Amino acid sequence: MSTRKTSSASRVVTIGDVARAAQVSTTTVSKVINGLPRVGAETRQRVLEVVAELGYQVNPTARNLRAGRTDAIGLLVPELDRPYFGQLATRLANALEPTGRQLVVQRSGVSRADELAAASFARLRMYDGVIISVVGLNPSDLEQLNFQTPVVLVGERPLPRTFDHVMMDNVEGAATATAHLLERGSRRIVMLGGRDGTTEQDMPTLRTLGYYKAHARLGVPLDARLVAAVLPMDMATGYAAVRSLVDAGVTFDGIVAVTDVVAIGALRALADLGIRVPAEVQVVGFDNIDETEFSTPRLTTIDPGNEQIAGTVLQFLETRMAEHSAGLPRTSSKPTAEVTIPARLVIRESTRRA
Amino acid sequence: MSTRKTSSASRVVTIGDVARAAQVSTTTVSKVINGLPRVGAETRQRVLEVVAELGYQVNPTARNLRAGRTDAIGLLVPELDRPYFGQLATRLANALEPTGRQLVVQRSGVSRADELAAASFARLRMYDGVIISVVGLNPSDLEQLNFQTPVVLVGERPLPRTFDHVMMDNVEGAATATAHLLERGSRRIVMLGGRDGTTEQDMPTLRTLGYYKAHARLGVPLDARLVAAVLPMDMATGYAAVRSLVDAGVTFDGIVAVTDVVAIGALRALADLGIRVPAEVQVVGFDNIDETEFSTPRLTTIDPGNEQIAGTVLQFLETRMAEHSAGLPRTSSKPTAEVTIPARLVIRESTRRA
DNA sequence: TTGAAAGCGCTAACAC
DNA sequence: GTGTTAGCGCTTTCAA
Numbered sequence: 001m002s003t004r005k006t007s008s009a010s011r012v013v014t015i016g017d018v019a020r021a022a023q024v025s026t027t028t029v030s031k032v033i034n035g036l037p038r039v040g041a042e043t044r045q046r047v048l049e050v051v052a053e054l055g056y057q058v059n060p061t062a063r064n065l066r067a068g069r070t071d072a073i074g075l076l077v078p079e080l081d082r083p084y085f086g087q088l089a090t091r092l093a094n095a096l097e098p099t100g101r102q103l104v105v106q107r108s109g110v111s112r113a114d115e116l117a118a119a120s121f122a123r124l125r126m127y128d129g130v131i132i133s134v135v136g137l138n139p140s141d142l143e144q145l146n147f148q149t150p151v152v153l154v155g156e157r158p159l160p161r162t163f164d165h166v167m168m169d170n171v172e173g174a175a176t177a178t179a180h181l182l183e184r185g186s187r188r189i190v191m192l193g194g195r196d197g198t199t200e201q202d203m204p205t206l207r208t209l210g211y212y213k214a215h216a217r218l219g220v221p222l223d224a225r226l227v228a229a230v231l232p233m234d235m236a237t238g239y240a241a242v243r244s245l246v247d248a249g250v251t252f253d254g255i256v257a258v259t260d261v262v263a264i265g266a267l268r269a270l271a272d273l274g275i276r277v278p279a280e281v282q283v284v285g286f287d288n289i290d291e292t293e294f295s296t297p298r299l300t301t302i303d304p305g306n307e308q309i310a311g312t313v314l315q316f317l318e319t320r321m322a323e324h325s326a327g328l329p330r331t332s333s334k335p336t337a338e339v340t341i342p343a344r345l346v347i348r349e350s351t352r353r354a
Numbered sequence: 355m356s357t358r359k360t361s362s363a364s365r366v367v368t369i370g371d372v373a374r375a376a377q378v379s380t381t382t383v384s385k386v387i388n389g390l391p392r393v394g395a396e397t398r399q400r401v402l403e404v405v406a407e408l409g410y411q412v413n414p415t416a417r418n419l420r421a422g423r424t425d426a427i428g429l430l431v432p433e434l435d436r437p438y439f440g441q442l443a444t445r446l447a448n449a450l451e452p453t454g455r456q457l458v459v460q461r462s463g464v465s466r467a468d469e470l471a472a473a474s475f476a477r478l479r480m481y482d483g484v485i486i487s488v489v490g491l492n493p494s495d496l497e498q499l500n501f502q503t504p505v506v507l508v509g510e511r512p513l514p515r516t517f518d519h520v521m522m523d524n525v526e527g528a529a530t531a532t533a534h535l536l537e538r539g540s541r542r543i544v545m546l547g548g549r550d551g552t553t554e555q556d557m558p559t560l561r562t563l564g565y566y567k568a569h570a571r572l573g574v575p576l577d578a579r580l581v582a583a584v585l586p587m588d589m590a591t592g593y594a595a596v597r598s599l600v601d602a603g604v605t606f607d608g609i610v611a612v613t614d615v616v617a618i619g620a621l622r623a624l625a626d627l628g629i630r631v632p633a634e635v636q637v638v639g640f641d642n643i644d645e646t647e648f649s650t651p652r653l654t655t656i657d658p659g660n661e662q663i664a665g666t667v668l669q670f671l672e673t674r675m676a677e678h679s680a681g682l683p684r685t686s687s688k689p690t691a692e693v694t695i696p697a698r699l700v701i702r703e704s705t706r707r708a
Numbered sequence: 709t710t711g712a713a714a715g716c717g718c719t720a721a722c723a724c
Numbered sequence: 725g726t727g728t729t730a731g732c733g734c735t736t737t738c739a740a
Contacts, residue, residue, distance in 0.1 A: 057479060059717055064415045065415045089434040090433065105458070122411065265648055268647075271650050295650070420716050
């Protein structure tokens, strides 16, 4: 028995309503709607008229349930307003467009209540494939995810090896950035947004590790006071952190920022303090977001291989989706792939010439 | 007869599988999953065990079809990598969070093939409510949209009055920005990203209109060469447009940029050209994105009332959704609301002190 | 406390 | 060329 609220007015018009009004079966209407053959020309005509008249539109939920497909790919990002993720989403959406699939973006929301997070994860099953940015995501959440849907992870390194994973080379990238400053003469380099001593393999920790490595390789001593936390990692906190450092009397002649966004906050702080970049302090970011070409000065940064990341993610996902639709279980297929994309230094104006 | 590919291996586990394994009915499993009462403690226990063992997860598509709800709100934006939309999305997602609904973002993709655009629109019916940013959207597309789902429009002014609509005050905002430069001494002001002579009421045209208005009010003459097109509207094109202007020998002492992003490109170009801001050229943007506080110099801009826009959009949407779920037809309810949020000048460093 | 059964709106075998 | 019918996976009366 139906539970539908048959309440008075305007029900949404269904394929059945169209069929009735056009005096044909729902099958025929379905064929017309989907442009399938085997329908008489004038029947098609009549159906089309009724569709227009009644303003019928197909119910995508019902269609999806029936078809077992949605032709949509989900992207889960920690925040919707971070340039890096917007730019990643755009790359993915562009690449997906020719395949006729839609990219749909959701926020995982680091701060979310468990209940909501769960609901948000459950929704992901609606997509034919899912791309998850693991930044700030709890690895154990991920582990208990137990997905039927094809999934590719993108970002740093989580513990479980249950999914295909495209990683940035956080450690070597940060080491390259740090070495660049060291080679150009900096000796007291701030790790802005650095994280320390945790066993967690999250992004700030890994990048901090690269910072240490570069110092070790070049035999430059470290000062623990130069590792400054920045939370959340945005422009305002990057700005504030630099000011605190200066207020606290910490001296430095270089900054490795954990992300470009944090670096841009830092640049602004240095300008306010009348500290010249790169003459007095060199600054390097990480991510190579578009904004780095337009800051003053233009920001030297690490390109984690953005184009290649997007391409590889999609390639992995295609493979998994093909397996999936062939009815193969996840486990039967080849073991999960894990690729690290090489990072590349992009020298602009915030560091000195050699 | 089922069409499912009963192919060899791992089918996705359904509620029926759980029921069978736990020796109960699907009804009971459903109740357990949804935490409903009227289930024996040990039955519940057993079901839960089976759920865990089989790794069952509910199929949200099926649930949605049955429930007639998705608990998700769709947001359609022209691009995923524009700060303004990322920041709008974040505001909306934050406000939605307490209501237990998820925001889901899709790109309308101005450049998209019709077919894809249609599919993208069809998908919107999956949401309980839809927020559409009409920037760059064809009004006729919108008109033939014929939506059953509650919709609120946000942005500039389209022709059809078929939906609730929250508008920025593009004209007065741009007039305020322009007047500000005029009052601070600029006399030859570039309208960067301006659009002219069209009958279209799109965002660039409306903002250009405001630019004209301010000149008229203050009795300052116009020069057609100062209205410079910028397409697409991003940092790179803003940058290029300023350089072209200078290369073409056009002189100017102020810039009203159609968006903050374009203004940031302009700032970079001026820096490269050795033109001092605000001493030689004053610059004002539009949107009040977060980045304006961190550019060098900080950007004076127009705040279109971002917080209020998000709040009003959601308020309209709630109302429509309530009507909708009460079974009322769109037409029976009060006429569509149309609100213009007042714009506000935010003075920073890219314009001179009075 | 539990289950049988209907049906959300759609599509695809299959028969005619 | 057209219709009959089953059923995608789930929730919800209603009866037991």
